[in-house]
Amino acid sequence: MPIDSAIYDITKNVIVAAPAGSGKTEKLSRRYIALLSAGIGPERILAITFTEKAAAEMKDRILRILKNENPELYKKIKEKIFLMRISTIHSFCLSLLKRFAFELNLDPNFEIVDPKDSGIIDSVLAASFTGIIEAGAGKNSGLAGLRRGLVELNSKYSWSQVKKTVEKLFMLRPSTLVGKPELLDVSGFAVARKTALEGISGHEYFTGHYGPLLNEKDPEKIVYFLNTQRELFLTTAKTARKLPPKEKKPLARETYGKVNEALLELYRAAKKLIFNRESVMFYEIFIYCNEQYFTRKKELNVLDFNDLEYITYCLLNDNPEVDNILFAFDEQTDHVLLDEFQDTNFLQWSIINKLTEEWHSGLGSKRDSGINPTMFIVGDEKQSIYGFRNANVEVFDAAAREMKKWYGNSFLFQQVSENYRCGSDITGFVNGVFSRIMAQGINGPKWRTRYERFYPKREISGKVEIIEIPKGGNENTAEAESVAGRIKELLEKKVKYIKNKENKELPEKITGADIAVLLRKRTHLADFEEAFEKAGIDYVVINGLGFYQQPEVIALRALLFTLIEPSDDLSVYLLLKSPLLKQNEDEIFNFIAEAGIFLYEKICKTGKLSIIREHVLQVNERPLSHILESFMEKAEGWKAFFEPQRAANIKKFIELVQNFETEGSSLQDIRAYFEERVDADEEPKANLSTEDTDAVKIMTVHTAKGLEFPVVFFVRMGEEVRKNRDSIRINEKMEKTGILYCPDKEIREQVPEYIELALKEEEEEKRIFYVAVTRARDYLVLSGVRDEKNKGFWKYLA
DNA sequence: ATGTATGGGCTTTTT
DNA sequence: GCCCATACAT
Known part of the structure; x- marks a missing residue:
């Protein structure tokens, strides 16, 4: 692989547009090595990759190259390997949050959960909705407005539909600062109404059917009324009727169709007005639920993936201690390397931006002390496929523009087009297809993907x-x-x-x-x-859907953790909600309401679900695997997970535990193992060869x-x-x-x-x-x- | 030729 | 619940 010296010039800030197969990891690793070779310690370099796997690969590659090409440096780095800061943005944020937990008023022992798996969102929504309905009924309640909104939405859509919509907002909250509703353009309503009314009043047939519309201005009532007449002017495919539903021909076909078009326009314009109102209602309900969600996470001492980025962003922007934090980061870090930059979302870019602000604002003291901090970014817009997680291709472009502005002559943008991976027939095919379907040059909207030939x-x-x-x-x-x-x-x-x-x-x-x-x-x-x-x-x-994501394994893991560590509230909560114990939110709330510190204690106090305590007490008496089996029998777990694959997974899980025990592992070791496995889920499903x-x-x-x-x-x-x-x-x-x-x-x-x-x-x-x-x-x-x-x-x- | 009713198949991607 | 292909109607 040729070494292009320009991008390894460590006085330069660089963006490399590196398409598939062009040796991206190699370039990143070589830049890293160029920094090391210049005598920069690994602790002063921060590299951000997209996945844990990519981080491991990069570390690997760096060491391999060094071993071959610079054994002396290799030996030195190998000793300091634990100082290498190569991680995903999420684990980088995690370490930042742990470090500044005090400033953030966070308990540093928080855990990361997937709110979907854990059912927390479910429970928060249920509790919030009942909360709004009950508390909002009181006179002068601050929730009265929300209650009206919720009741209204509820009367139009089903309760579950409303819940689903709010849930969607939770899922969309990822990695972005949720903004206000962007309302639909409703300026056409007046015209639509005028045209429709003119159409109606011209013909007896229409005045007969749509009379009540003539004096109606309220969009709600217009839609309500038109809904009652919908089969008169709409087809099942929801287009304007050109022919009447039954054979009777009331009017000339053309007139009939035209008036129906106008009615459809009015119907749509009125709907837009309604949607705009609903949009605001949903938004306000969401904001309330989101606050409850934060409270609940605080109680359980957990954060979700999105919080890692969001709270880090807040830490860097609104926290009174922000100067100290930035100083701490700046004091530690001189060089940043970013991989897979095309999948960066706006929030992530803001975080990096904020952290390195002083490097280009001219305020920093680095240059005075002879240090020249740099950024090195690698990505390929054509490989941006995480839009659903708010990855934003436009960030790539914007970063290039901003860096050009900040660093001027010490900024370098390099487009790579060599392909070291694919045979020439394959690159030929790729060139042919993508030069046609992707954009050429810089014309067209920003979100269009541009193609450079291989x-x-x-x-x-x-x-x-x-x-x-x-x-x-x-x-x-x-x-x-x-x-x-x-x-x-x-x-x-x-x-x-x-x-x-x-x-x-x-x-x-x-x-x-x-x-x-x-x-x-x-x-x-x-x-x-x-x-x-x-x-x-x-x-x-x-x-x-990996082994550890299967519901039966989640349940069993929660049980295992509860046995080992009854003060682990989250695991106890997950166990309660699991098909093993089938507790609904109200029942769980009754436990939480008891006096005591830990959820487990509280449950014991009520005397209910004695099955948990009964088994926790056995922990030092007999092997965990036996206790798990006994719990499964007593809780009729085999009934809950009767499908062969699930039963096999349970057996496999218990076997795994048994293996540890025969090896003589400690309880904490076992727990640590399963905690780790969840993230690096590669475990094949049971009973597959x-x-x-x-x-x-x-x-x-x-x-x-x-x-x-x-x-x-x-x-x-x-x-x-x-x-x-x-x-x-x-x-x-x-x-x-x-x-x-x-x-x-x-x-x-x-x-x-x-x-x-x-x-x-x-x-x-x-x-x-x-x-x-x-x-x-x-x-x-x-x-x-x-x-x-x-x-x-x-x-x-x- | 064009418009409408009906029944069957299927409902993403993941740190 | 929504899309599409198909059968049916004008």
Whole structure:
């Protein structure tokens, strides 16, 4: 790999636009080494990667290069390896929060939870809603307004629908500062009403049916009334009727259609007015629930993933101690390296920005003491596929502009276009497709993805193969079976190329482990599992809802933690909510209301659920695995988890515990092990023969990001992801972030903000396709159900 | 040819 | 509950 000296000039601030296969990790590692070689200690360099795995890989790569090229430095660094600060943004924020827990009024022993798994959001919403309804009923209650809003929403939508919408806002809260509702444009209401009324009054037929509309101005009543008449002017597909529902022809077809159009316009305009009101109601209810959510997390002493970023952001912006914090960071850190920058969201960029503010504001004392702090950013806009987590491609552009402004001549932007990964047929295919479907040059809206052509560096051609499954019959099974068949044919064939001693690439036989099957989503994963099983192909599903994410394992883990550490409130809470004990929120609240410090104590006081205490008391008497089994029997856990896979998972979990005990591990060791395993979830599901390393890997494109395989199958090409489905959206722009709300799909299709969001989603699909095809080194197979409509990813091919 | 009713299939990606 | 293909109606 050639060393481009400019980007390793450690006096320069650098952004490298490094496409797939261009040696991104290598460049990052070499920059890191350039810093080390200049005598900079590893403790003064902060590197942020996207995943823990990428962090580990980078550490690995750095050490490997050093070992080969600079053994002396390698020895020195190896001793200081624990000082290397290479982590994800989340764990970086975590360490910052732990360090400044006191300033933040946080208990430093807080734990991180996934609020979805733990059911905390569920319980908070239920409690908040009842709270609003009960407390808001009191005279002069501050909640009276919220109560009215909630009651009104409740009368229109079902209770569960309202809950779902607020829940959505919780899920969207990620990594962004939730802004105020962005209201829909309702300026057309007056005109729509005028046109509709004129249409009605012209014909007896219409005045007969729509008379009450003539003097109605209230949008609520207009919509209510039009709803009663909807089958008169709307088809089942919710378009304006051109023909009457029954054969009777009241008017000329053209007049009839025109008036219905006008009525539909009025109907939509009035709905928009209503949605705007509801939007504000939902927003206010959400804000209230969010406060309750924070209180509950405080009680349980937990934070969720989003809090890590959000609280760090607040710490750096609003905390009175901010100067000390920034000083502490600045004193420690001279160089920042950022990986996968295209997946950075606005909040994360703000955090980095704030931390390094002094480096470019000219206020810092670093330069006076001869230190030249730098930023080194690597990313590829074409691989930005985390939009749903608010990754914002525009951040990349904005960062380049800002850094240019801050650093002037000591800033360097470098576009890389060499590809060291794919055979030339594959790069040729990629160039052909993406130079057509992505933007060229700098024209067009900012969210359009731009494409720079690849220059293939490998000497072999590789191959791109296409499998088209005709529509009709059992097309899904047919595709899975074709893929299985093709895999069997390719196995043992010499389709991968490996360098020999003279650095010449020579063909070699492949094994299952060389093959990756990539999917856009997991929906039809079972078809492939089935087909592979039938064909006798060994496979592993990577990250398919992992062992530790299965509800039965979550329950058992909570039980295990409760036994080992009864003061672990969160685990006790999870155990209570689990199918083992089936306690609902009200019941749990009754426990919480008891006197005492820990939830476990409180439960014991009530004398209820004696099963918990009974088993906790056995902990030092008999093996944990026996206690787990006994608990399962008594709580009828086998009934709750009767499905074979779940039962097998439970057995496997208990076996794992048993193994530790026979090894003589301490309780705390066991607990620590399972705590760690949850994050690094790679444990294959029980009873699958996954021990063999020769298995074909099945995974989503998202999971495959950053990886490469000799042979890649990208399957289900014909599948389309539905755009514009969510009624509530976060509309994140650099300047402001707003909430969009419009539960009516037909109206959404006309609202410019939603239209733009749908276009952005389409861009992301292109990028997902790009990531998928650029995983392949030697052999790429695209397969899917295809018809003349060219749906899904097929439409990107010429 | 065009508009409408009906029934069957399916409802993302994850630190 | 919503999309799409298909059958049915004008």
